[in-house]
Amino acid sequence: MSRWGMIIDTRRCVGCQTCTIACKQEHGLPAGTAWRFVADCEVGEYPDVRRVFLPMQCMHCAEPPCVPVCPTGASRRREDGIVWVEYNACVGCGYCAMACPYHARHLVHEATGYFDAPTQSEAADARPERHGVMTKCTFCKERVDAGLAQGLTPGVDPVATPACSVACIANAIVFGDLDDSGSAVSKQLSEGEAQPLMPECGTQPNVFYVVD
Amino acid sequence: MRTGEMTPPVDLIPAQRQRLWGWPAVANFTLGGIGAGLYGTAVLTAGFERAPAVTLCSWLAPLFVLAGFAAVAAEAGRPLRGPRVLLKVRTSWMSRELWIGGAFVLLAFADILYPHRMLRAPALVAAVLLALAQGFILSRSRGVAAWDVPTMPWLFLLSAAVSGSGAYMLLEVLSGRAVSPAVLLASIGLLILGFWAGRAYVATPAGHAFREATASLRDGSAGRVAAGLGGALPLAALALALASPGLAAPAAALAGLCMLAGQIHVKGELVVRAGFLRPITVTGLKMSRRLP
Secondary structure (H helix, E strand, O other), X not given: OOOEEEEEEOOOOOOOOHHHHHHHHHHOOOXXXXXXXXXXXXXXXXXXXXXXXXXXXXXXXXXXXXHHHOOOOOEEEOOOOOEEEOHHHOOOOOHHHHHOXXXXXXXXXXXXXXOOOOOHHHHHHOOHHHOOEEEEOOOOHHHHHHHHHOOOOEOOEHXXXXXXXXXXXXXXXXXXXXXXXXXXXXXXXXXXXXXXXXXXXXXXXXXXXXXX | XXXXXXXXXXXXXXXXXXXXXXXXXXXXXXXXXXXXXXXXXXXXXXXXXXXXXXXXXXXXXXXXXXXXXXXXXXXXXXXXXXXXXXXXXXXXXXXXXXXXXXXXXXXXHHHHHOOOHHHHHHXXXXXXXXXXXXXXXXXXXXXXXXXXXXXXXXXXXXXXXXXXXXXXXXXXXXXXXXXXXXXXXXXXXXXXXXXXXXXXHHOOOOOHHHHHHOHHHHOOHHHHHHHHHXXXXXXXXXXXXXXXXXHHHHHHHHHXXXXXXXXXXXXXXXXXXXXXXXXXXXXXOEOOOOOO
C-alpha cells in the first residue's frame, strides 16, 4: 500500500500562486475558497528582515485530529493516507475545522461567484453537493486513483499527480509515495532537510517543508 | 535577530479568529450548561424527592437543552442531516453530547410523567455528563489554542453548576419560595471555586498562542466583567441574603441573575472572542541570504 506525501521546498517557492490557481481550476472552487494558498510572510525587524513564501494546504496527517472529532464520519482517512470529506455525509458543523491546527478546512456556505450572476465557467463548475459542507485539499485523489488505474505513477506521471505539484513553476512541490524508497519524496526526506510543520501538535503530517 | 542567526519558532501566519462557531454555538453551550446545572441544583436541593422546584426544573431544564441544540443546528451547513451526528459516538464528543443530551431530556420528561427518584439519579448523571461533554468538545479542538486545554471539561462542569444554581435561585424567588441558606452557601462556594478555576485557566502554561487568545479574559475588560458581574457582585448579594433575611429574596434573585449573566459572558468570550485558530509556526529559519 502506498502512503502519499509531499515535500514543499520553500527555498524554491517564488510566491507566484500558480499552485493556488491550479487547485482552484482543477476542483472548480468557488470565489472565496482556496484549498491551498501561498502565504507571503515577513520575518524579523528592519534591517534584519526576511521574506518567506509558505504554501499551505491540508497536511494529510497520519494522526488527523479532524477525523475522530467528526460526529458523522464524513471526515475520513484512506489507507494510503489521504484525508478527505464525504460530502453527502457531512452536516457542516465545522468541528473538524476547529480541530485542524493548519487552517486547512473550508466550509462552503453557498455558491458564490465573482460577479452578480454566475459566469459560464462558474455555472459549469458548480458543485451543489459541496454547499453547506466542509471542503479541503484531497491530494487530487481523483487524479491519483485514475492514474493508478491506468498503470501510471503518481508523482512521476503528471496526469496522476496533484495539480499543484504539476503546475509549480519552480518545482518546489514534490509528490510521491513515502513508502517507496525510490520515490523522489522518499529520497528527499532521507536527506533530512524536510521537516513537518508544527510537529508539537502530534498530528504526524505527511506534508513536509524544507526551510532555510 | 541578526543576519546569519537562526530564528526561534516564529509565527509565519498569525492566529486568525475562527468564524464558524458564533453565538448559536454559545447559546448551545450556555443553555446546555444552565439546563444541566438547574436540574442538578433542584434535584440535589430536594434530596432526590419530588418537590415543586424539581417538577418545574424537569420541564425547564430539558427545554433549555433542546433550545441549545436547536440553536446550534441552525448554524450547521446542512441541518437536515442532523440525525447523522448520532453516528460517531465512539470517537466524537459532539455525537456523545447529542446522545447524552437526548438521554437527559427523555429522563427528565419521564420524571414528569412517572415521578420516581430512580429516574432522577440517572437524569442527574446525564446532566453532569452533558456539561462535561460540552467541555470535551472544546478541549478536542486542537486548532484553537484557547480551547485545547485539558481542564476545559471541568471548567464547563463548574460553569454549569454556577449558572444552574443562579437560575435555581432566580426561579425560586419568582415562584414565591424562599431560597434555603444551604443553597446560598453552596452558591458562595461555587462562585469562589469558579473564580479560582477561571484564574487557573487563564494562567495555563499552554504557549504564546493561548496567552494571546485569552489576554482579554486574563488582563482585559472581559476578565474584569467576569470577576465583577459574575463574581464579586453575586458574592456580595449572597452575603446580603444570608445576613439580612428581609432582603434575602431580592438579593438572591440579583445574585442568580448575575451568576447567569456572568457565565453567559464567560462562554461568549471563550467561544467567540478567544476563539482564534492557532498561528502557523515555523522553526529553523535562518536570517541569511541564500547564496547562489
